[in-house]
Amino acid sequence: QHFRGRKNRCYKLAVRSVRRAFVKSTKARREKKRFLRALWITRIEAASLEHGLKYPAFISNLIKSQVELNRKMIADLAIYEPKTFKSLAALAQRRRQEGFLAALGDGKEPEGIFSRIVHHY
Amino acid sequence: VAKTSLTSPPWPEVKLPDPVEEAKYHAEVVQKVNKMIATGQYGRLFAVVHFASKQWKITSEDLIMMDNVLEAECGDRIRMEKVLLVGADDFTLIGRPLLGKDLVRVEATVIEKTESWPKINMRFWKRHNYQKKKIIMNPQTVLRINTIEIFPCLS
Numbered sequence: 404q405h406f407r408g409r410k411n412r413c414y415k416l417a418v419r420s421v422r423r424a425f426v427k428s429t430k431a432r433r434e435k436k437r438f439l440r441a442l443w444i445t446r447i448e449a450a451s452l453e454h455g456l457k458y459p460a461f462i463s464n465l466i467k468s469q470v471e472l473n474r475k476m477i478a479d480l481a482i483y484e485p486k487t488f489k490s491l492a493a494l495a496q497r498r499r500q501e502g503f504l505a506a507l508g509d510g511k512e513p514e515g516i517f518s519r520i521v522h523h524y
Numbered sequence: 525v526a527k528t529s530l531t532s533p534p535w536p537e538v539k540l541p542d543p544v545e546e547a548k549y550h551a552e553v554v555q556k557v558n559k560m561i562a563t564g565q566y567g568r569l570f571a572v573v574h575f576a577s578k579q580w581k582i583t584s585e586d587l588i589m590m591d592n593v594l595e596a597e598c599g600d601r602i603r604m605e606k607v608l609l610v611g612a613d614d615f616t617l618i619g620r621p622l623l624g625k626d627l628v629r630v631e632a633t634v635i636e637k638t639e640s641w642p643k644i645n646m647r648f649w650k651r652h653n654y655q656k657k658k659i660i661m662n663p664q665t666v667l668r669i670n671t672i673e674i675f676p677c678l679s
Contacts, residue, residue, distance in 0.1 A: 422646065422648055422655075423648075425644050425646035425648075425657070426646050426647065426648045428644070428646075429644070429645050429646055429647070432643075468620070469620040469621055470608075470618060470619075470620060470621060471608065471621035472572065472579065472608060472609065473579050475579065476572055476579045476581060476608075476609075479581050480572075480581070480609075483581075484570070484611060484616075486616070487609070487611050487616045490616060490618070491618070494618070500538045500540065501540065503535075503538070504538070504540065
């Protein structure tokens with residue numbers, strides 16, 4: 404818009420609108436960081452869905468495998484280096500499967516249960 | 525026993541590959557990448573570097589501007605440690621979280637030490653006669669990344 408109407412000609416109106424413009428720019432500088440982080444997160448989510456992973460799974464598995472890239476970098480890599488992003492997604496998927504196997508255990512039943520099949524006579 | 529809907533778990537069963545074969549495969553891949561690095565078959569290298577509490581994706585002949593003061597004069601060569609990732613066209617080396625210093629070498633020179641454009645910091649509350657205006661100029665430094673080198677020291 405850039406000071407439409409009499410705001411770009413008359414002193415009193417211009418003073419008020421310029422003051423509001425300064426205040427809005429200072430507040431926006433603090434919110435720009437939040438906005439950019441949300442943008443990076445949506446981009447990473449879209450890119451990881453192309454490789455068959457959801458964003459929380461991707462990020463949590465990357466952090467568990469001790470890769471400390473922040474979201475800005477991962478978003479930039481996903482845009483400009485698709486092969487690198489594919490390898491990161493494969494790493495996260497492998498760590499996820501290892502986590503599942505470690506959590507599930509050996510697949511045996513715990514001791515103390517004699518049978519699951521109940522016979523009625 | 526007959527198979528019901530509850531005999532097997534609802535998630536798909538996943539089997540990891542054999543660890544012995546995997547170790548062989550990993551060793552082969554590492555040797556291949558070492559050979560490629562030693563013969564110099566890579567084109568342009570890019571690296572992800574942690575510097576001034578930010579992460580930068582850099583290549584050679586790159587300009588970087590940071591919002592702080594470095595204790596180096598203009599024209600000083602700087603070696604950046606804390607490299608997180610290095611990649612080329614066919615391979616990438618991902619650090620956990622950092623790569624070794626004997627693997628990668630990133631050189632940069634300080635070009636400029638200026639101040640930013642005058643930013644206006646204003647606070648104003650309506651009907652309370654409260655108004656403050658402050659002009660902030662942050663010092664900035666400009667670096668030029670000269671080279672990124674890798675050495676075949678993988679294991």
